[in-house]
Amino acid sequence: MPTQLIDPRLFPRFAGLCTFCRYPRLCDVAAANRPVDWAIYGVPFDGGVTYRPGARFGPRAIREESQYVKPYHLHFGVNIAERFSLADAGDAPIKPYDIKETLDAVTDFAKNLADQTTRLFAVGGDHSIAYANIRATWERRGKPTGGLALIHLDSHLDTVDVIWGEKWGHGSPFRRAIEDGLIDPKAMISIGIKGPLNSAQDLAFAKDRGVTIITYEQIFRDGQHTLQHFIKDLAQREAYLTFDTDVVDPAFAPGTGTPSIGGFTSAEILALLRTFRGVNIIGADVVEVLPDRDPAGITSLLAAHVIFEVIALTA
Numbered sequence: 001m002p003t004q005l006i007d008p009r010l011f012p013r014f015a016g017l018c019t020f021c022r023y024p025r026l027c028d029v030a031a032a033n034r035p036v037d038w039a040i041y042g043v044p045f046d047g048g049v050t051y052r053p054g055a056r057f058g059p060r061a062i063r064e065e066s067q068y069v070k071p072y073h074l075h076f077g078v079n080i081a082e083r084f085s086l087a088d089a090g091d092a093p094i095k096p097y098d099i100k101e102t103l104d105a106v107t108d109f110a111k112n113l114a115d116q117t118t119r120l121f122a123v124g125g126d127h128s129i130a131y132a133n134i135r136a137t138w139e140r141r142g143k144p145t146g147g148l149a150l151i152h153l154d155s156h157l158d159t160v161d162v163i164w165g166e167k168w169g170h171g172s173p174f175r176r177a178i179e180d181g182l183i184d185p186k187a188m189i190s191i192g193i194k195g196p197l198n199s200a201q202d203l204a205f206a207k208d209r210g211v212t213i214i215t216y217e218q219i220f221r222d223g224q225h226t227l228q229h230f231i232k233d234l235a236q237r238e239a240y241l242t243f244d245t246d247v248v249d250p251a252f253a254p255g256t257g258t259p260s261i262g263g264f265t266s267a268e269i270l271a272l273l274r275t276f277r278g279v280n281i282i283g284a285d286v287v288e289v290l291p292d293r294d295p296a297g298i299t300s301l302l303a304a305h306v307i308f309e310v311i312a313l314t315a
Helices: 026-031 055-066 099-111 129-140 173-179 200-208 223-234 266-274 298-313
Strands: 038-043 086-091 119-124 148-153 183-193 212-215 239-244 281-287
Touching: 026 086, 038 055, 038 099, 038 129, 055 119, 055 281, 055 298, 099 119, 099 129, 119 129, 119 298, 129 148, 129 173, 129 239, 129 281, 148 173, 148 266, 148 281, 173 183, 183 200, 183 223, 200 212, 212 223, 239 298, 266 298, 281 298
Parallel strands: 038 086, 038 119, 119 281, 148 183, 148 239, 183 212, 239 281
Antiparallel strands: none
């Protein structure tokens, strides 16, 4: 449904306003009775972190940097503002002193955005918020038995059970999502895993449940074969994509809470994302941008481009 939604003649109050990629607010799109293909919203929460806090300011910083993201995708030859109806749905409500209450509040907020066919894009915030957007997406897609497929780009598996007595932190969202039937672990791939672990046991849950793991080193050795096989097996299955900024080397993305050296360059991560063109992505998130460690704004700019790239995958 071709719709140009960033034209200030259609939404004059939005000329120069800082929203994601200059898209209009969802409330104004709804008032104009326009359909919405992707609703992008912030989750300013970092109560689930185990190291550096500050990702609660990520959505604001990404909005700021996204003003320079243009709508035409050179590689795919598509203008996403003409191809899709896109809107900024504002920020979800959060409860800064309770992770689980925040995730419940975000789920309730997200699952009621726009039409039930609208795809949800959450912008964090720490990685704990992925659970809420996955759950909202799963519910809006009719609670498919067996769960959604998951494309996970990260330095860490995030399938730890409990950390310091907390089971809903940013190290556990996919364990909880698998346990709750939101994600099918046999249709889950984790790409870019690297760095030292607490112990070999950190890998056990994911491996035992059939998660496909491709470390950063493997992707350049034999990982491409594994990746292409995984994509082929997905066919048109509904998939969710989650992107942790720390999958990128801190030389290119220093503004993140748990930096892990020896990772993807900006160019490599864009090339990797583009391999998922044609996959049926029905929801996504970008998380763990920490503006306090990002004085030049390059991490926020990268995150804004990742949002653009993921949306373009579905064109």
